[in-house]
Amino acid sequence: QVQLVESGGGLVQAGGSLRLSCAASGRTFSIYNMGWFRQAPGKEREFVAAIRWSGRSTSYTDSVKGRFTISRDNAKNTVYLQMNSLKPEDTAVYYCAAQSGIASNRAADFGSWGQGTQVTVSS
Numbered sequence: 001q002v003q004l005v006e007s008g009g010g011l012v013q014a015g016g017s018l019r020l021s022c023a024a025s026g027r028t029f030s031i032y033n034m035g036w037f038r039q040a041p042g043k044e045r046e047f048v049a050a051i052r053w054s055g056r057s058t059s060y061t062d063s064v065k066g067r068f069t070i071s072r073d074n075a076k077n078t079v080y081l082q083m084n085s086l087k088p089e090d091t092a093v094y095y096c097a098a099q100s101g102i103a104s105n106r107a108a109d110f111g112s113w114g115q116g117t118q119v120t121v122s123s
Contacts, residue, residue: 004096005023005025011095020036020094042119079096081094092118
């Protein structure tokens with residue numbers, strides 16, 4: 001398995017930006033598809049964005065399309081989530097996850113998870 005550590009969360013006003021980072025260690029990072037998920041209080045964990053191992057394909061949930069960008073640097077074993085035009089409804093704990101095998105956006109198909117980083121967007 002790969003170990004994941006997120007960073008970059010914090011408090012930001014609506015309309016602002018944050019960049020989350022997820023550093024991986026343990027196994028060959030470049031073979032994993034990577035994803036970002038989030039969980040707000042009282043809600044289920046939801047898919048936010050994913051990027052294939054090659055970096056050539058990305059996917060997003062509809063609510064963040066045009067505002068969030070997922071990217072990766074395999075040389076640095078790091079995946080990023082650039083979040084622009086943040087809204088109060090983006091407030092959640094954001095989790096990084098790694099997936100081997102066939103690409104999927106389902107949380108159950110991701111085998112390794114980070115501890116999460118809090119993102120709070122004030123109105």
